[in-house]
Amino acid sequence: MNGSDRSVPAVIDKPRNSRSAIWFIAGCLAPAVLLVLVFTYYPMLRGVTMAFQNYTLFDLSDARFVGFGNFKEILDNPQFITALKNSVYWVFFSLICQFVLGFGIALLLKNRFFGRGFYQGMIFFPWAMSGFLIGLIWRWLYNGQIGVINNLLIKIGLIDTPIPFLSSPKWGMFAVITANVWYGIAFFAIMLLAALQSVPEEISEAAEVDGANRLQRLFRITIPYIMPTILTTVILRIIWIMNFPDLIYAMTNGGPAGSTHILATYMMDKIIFGGDYGKASAVGVVMMVVLVLFMVFYFAAARREKAGDF
Amino acid sequence: MRGKAYAAERAVRLLVMAVYLVVMVFPLYWMLITSLKPQKDIFSLPIYYWPKTFTLANYENIFKITKFHVYIFNSVIVSLSAAVIVLAVATLSSYVLARHKFRGSGQIMFFFFLTQVIPAFIGFAPLYLMLSKMNLVNTTQGLILIYTVMGIPFSTIMLKGFFQRVPSSLEEAAQIDGCSRLGALIRVILPVMLPGLSATFIFSFVQNWNELFFSVIVINSEHLKTIPVAMNSFITKFDVDWGSMSAATVLSVIPTMILFALCQRLIVQGLTQGAEKG
Numbered sequence: 184m185n186g187s188d189r190s191v192p193a194v195i196d197k198p199r200n201s202r203s204a205i206w207f208i209a210g211c212l213a214p215a216v217l218l219v220l221v222f223t224y225y226p227m228l229r230g231v232t233m234a235f236q237n238y239t240l241f242d243l244s245d246a247r248f249v250g251f252g253n254f255k256e257i258l259d260n261p262q263f264i265t266a267l268k269n270s271v272y273w274v275f276f277s278l279i280c281q282f283v284l285g286f287g288i289a290l291l292l293k294n295r296f297f298g299r300g301f302y303q304g305m306i307f308f309p310w311a312m313s314g315f316l317i318g319l320i321w322r323w324l325y326n327g328q329i330g331v332i333n334n335l336l337i338k339i340g341l342i343d344t345p346i347p348f349l350s351s352p353k354w355g356m357f358a359v360i361t362a363n364v365w366y367g368i369a370f371f372a373i374m375l376l377a378a379l380q381s382v383p384e385e386i387s388e389a390a391e392v393d394g395a396n397r398l399q400r401l402f403r404i405t406i407p408y409i410m411p412t413i414l415t416t417v418i419l420r421i422i423w424i425m426n427f428p429d430l431i432y433a434m435t436n437g438g439p440a441g442s443t444h445i446l447a448t449y450m451m452d453k454i455i456f457g458g459d460y461g462k463a464s465a466v467g468v469v470m471m472v473v474l475v476l477f478m479v480f481y482f483a484a485a486r487r488e489k490a491g492d493f
Numbered sequence: 494m495r496g497k498a499y500a501a502e503r504a505v506r507l508l509v510m511a512v513y514l515v516v517m518v519f520p521l522y523w524m525l526i527t528s529l530k531p532q533k534d535i536f537s538l539p540i541y542y543w544p545k546t547f548t549l550a551n552y553e554n555i556f557k558i559t560k561f562h563v564y565i566f567n568s569v570i571v572s573l574s575a576a577v578i579v580l581a582v583a584t585l586s587s588y589v590l591a592r593h594k595f596r597g598s599g600q601i602m603f604f605f606f607l608t609q610v611i612p613a614f615i616g617f618a619p620l621y622l623m624l625s626k627m628n629l630v631n632t633t634q635g636l637i638l639i640y641t642v643m644g645i646p647f648s649t650i651m652l653k654g655f656f657q658r659v660p661s662s663l664e665e666a667a668q669i670d671g672c673s674r675l676g677a678l679i680r681v682i683l684p685v686m687l688p689g690l691s692a693t694f695i696f697s698f699v700q701n702w703n704e705l706f707f708s709v710i711v712i713n714s715e716h717l718k719t720i721p722v723a724m725n726s727f728i729t730k731f732d733v734d735w736g737s738m739s740a741a742t743v744l745s746v747i748p749t750m751i752l753f754a755l756c757q758r759l760i761v762q763g764l765t766q767g768a769e770k771g
Contacts, residue, residue, distance in 0.1 A: 207674045208589050212601065215586035215645050222642040223608050226616030226623065233618060291510055302510070304757055306517050311753035313703030315721060316742050319728075320520050323527065323735055331523055334540045365516070377765035419609075426612045429705055433728070450614055451706060460618035467615035474612070 231471075233464040240458030253465035262441040263466070266449040270473075272356055273363070273431075273445045274424050280364040282417065285371025290401075292372065293379050303376075306369050314366070318433025321362035325349050325434070349435050352442035359431050359443055366430065371416065378412035379405065414485050421481075422474060446470045521746075528552070528739035535736050551740035559723060560715060561741070568719040568745075571633055571708075572701035575640035579697045580690065582641070583648035588678055590649065591656035592664075602653075605646035613643070614706075621710055631713050639711065640701040648693050651763040655689030656682075692759035699749045720745045 237249045257263045288306065292299060309317060324332050327347035336342045348358040382405055390400050406413070428447035431437065437444035437452055444452070446466055453463035527535060528551050530544045555561045590598055620639065621630070629635030663685065664677035672680060683690065705721045712722050724741055727734075753760065 204593065204674075205595075208593050208595055211585035211589040214582045215649060216601065216604070218582065218642050219605065219608060219645055222620065222623070222638070223613070223616060223646075226619035227611060227613075229619035230615035230617070238618075287509075288513060291506060300758075302514065304754060305514060307757060307761070308521070308750060308753070309517070311699060311749040312746055313705060313721065315703070315705045315724070316746060319724070319738060319742055320524050323739065324520055324523060326735075329536060329538065329540060331540060365520070369517075373761055374765055377761070422610055426614065428614075432705075447612070447614065454618055455706075455710065463618060464615060467612055467617075470612050471615060474610075 230464045231468055233460055234468045236461050238459075238461035238464070240460060249461070253461050254469070257462055257465050257469070262444065263449065265441055266437075266444040266446050266466075267469075269356060269443065270425060270445040270447075270470075273360060274421055276360050277363045277367060277424050278417065278421060280360075281367035281371050281420070284364070285368045286375050288368065288372040289375035289379055292376050303373075307373060309366050309369055314427060314429030315433045317362065317366050318430040321358070321365075321430075322349060322434045325358050325362075350439050352439055355435055355439065355443040359434050362434065363424070363427075363430055367420070367424070370420065374412065374416045375409070378409040382408050418478065418481055421477070425470065425474060446473075524739045524742050527735060528743050530736070532736050551736040552744070555737050555740050555744075558737075559727075560718075561723070561744070563716055564718050564720045564723040565744070567633065567717060568702060568721075571636050571640065571719055572698050574637045575644060575701045576694055576698040578637070578641045579644035579648050580694050583645055583652050583693070584683070584690065586645070587649045587652035588656055588682070591653045592661060602650070605649050608646040609650075617706070617710070624711065630711060631717065632711075633717060636708055636711050636719070639707050640704065643704075643707075644697045644700060648697050651693050651696065652689065654763060655686060655693070658689075659685050688756070688759050689763065692756045692763050695752045695756055696760055696763065699752060702745075702749055 234253055235248055235250060236246050237252070238246050292303065324330055325348040327333070327345055327350055330345070330348070332348070333342070333345035337345070346354060348354045386408070387400050387404055390404050395403065425445075426447055428445070428451050431443055431445060431448045432451060435443045437448045441449075446469065450463050450466040450470070453459045453466065457463070526542075526544050529547050529549070530541070531546055531548045531550060534541060534545060590602060624630050624635045624639075627635075629638065659682060663681050664672075664674075667677040667681040668674070703721070705725065708719050708722045709725050712718055718726075720741070724738075724745070727738060727741060
């Protein structure tokens with residue numbers, strides 16, 4: 184800042200900014216804040232109010248407020264209930280598998296070895312791809328007639344005839360969740376690896392001298408030490424998976440007969456193919472409420488555990 | 494005894510890592526070799542795990558029956574323009590947030606962070622209606638505007654982390670030497686920040702390149718389509734033509750893979766420091 188600020192005693196934690204500094208700060212922030220305010224926050228708030236309106240793209244003249252009408256209608260729709268249940272499975276199983284496998288990989292990558300950088304690069308690459316392309320790839324792998332997964336399963340003798348993974352309600356969710364797990368492991372591996380590398384060697388070594396075996400060191404020292412990172416990564420990931428329709432859209436588009444819809448794909452379906460913005464927004468509001476409630480519980484539990492410094 | 498246990502453990506480790514690597518790489522490998530197989534080998538049994546004959550027919554095909562070169566061009570224009578604007582806007586905002594303490598700075602960070610948490614899809618329909626009022630539906634500019642707005646918050650968060658690693662004594666010295674605030678930022682700090690800036694730029698470019706739903710909603714005209722919009726219509730158009738599909742997938746993945754490979758370490762750094770700070 185300017186020269187006079189230097190003489191301010193260190194007790195004052197927020198230095199006073201001169202007038203020119205204030206203009207500089209405001210000028211630098213204005214474009215970012217205004218753009219986000221107008222084109223992100225306004226549409227989101229408008230979206231919330233739209234959930235209470237009869238708002239379809241094909242008949243905008245009749246955009247009256249209908250109270251909780253949209254919510255009643257979607258709650259009465261069995262497709263919505265399926266999507267709600269699927270969202271829970273989708274988030275829960277994807278997250279658990281991604282976390283456990285990603286943590287395992289992070290532990291393996293913790294120690295230096297020849298070619299570690301290259302290996303890390305290879306497992307990192309799905310991040311460069313869109314969920315849509317990943318979905319297309321897995322749609323091909325899971326193909327019911329000539330898909331390579333069916334071919335491999337037949338070859339090793341697990342099945343005799345191909346399974347129609349993507350066109351049977353029984354296997355659909357399994358197929359999309361495994362693809363999502365594949366996509367997300369690297370995220371946890373990279374995040375947790377960075378956290379593991381921040382654990383000071385001395386703590387673990389001291390425990391080893393005291394006779395703690397490797398599992399004890401992992402659960403009593405390493406995991407508590409990186410708990411704040413674990414908690415943040417997990418919650419960010421939950422939000423992200425919940426709001427991630429691309430992969431399912433590409434693999435099954437919610438089919439067959441809506442059996443693989445999650446809330447996010449159900450909502451996109453209502454917008455892209457239905458033009459029914461009122462009901463789509465109602466689905467979005469339900470998603471937001473579910474996430475907010477979940478986060479409240481999550482942070483309350485995290486605080487009770489005193490595990491993280493939120 | 495101990496030596497043997499170590500050797501066994503090493504072997505298990507190597508095995509697990511090898512299996513995982515195969516699982517990660519195989520789907521991409523499969524897409525790649527599918528794109529290089531002739532049609533009749535793709536759709537008939539037995540399945541070849543290594544193509545019997547190689548062909549570029551699928552690649553020729555997508556350029557012949559679709560305007561794939563136009564889609565590539567559009568994708569480059571949209572992704573590049575939005576990434577450039579995002580970088581300019583986010584550099585200013587993140588610099589100020591990293592360097593200056595002022596009342597409300599915490600709230601502004603939260604303002605940016607919150608956009609990453611609430612489901613963006615709620616704003617989807619209203620944003621589309623706003624675009625149509627501004628006559629930006631079915632235009633490249635409309636899509637650039639959306640990607641710019643979507644990219645600003647995360648790029649600000651990511652760049653702020655990079656700025657905080659640059660010692661502030663640098664621009665203080667420059668200002669004593671008579672540089673203005675903006676001059677110090679441009680002439681002294683930005684050159685030092687080059688790696689962080691390029692990582693953020695590339696990350697933002699890749700995000701734009703990969704975005705699907707907004708582009709599908711905003712763009713209809715054939716000559717304005719970006720790659721994801723075109724591929725989205727391929728699904729319905731050539732539902733069974735996995736030869737063309739895989740060739741298009743490979744083509745659209747190559748640029749982003751190269752970009753990520755170029756500065757993977759820095760992108761990882763930018764992303765992890767974001768998560769650690771919450």
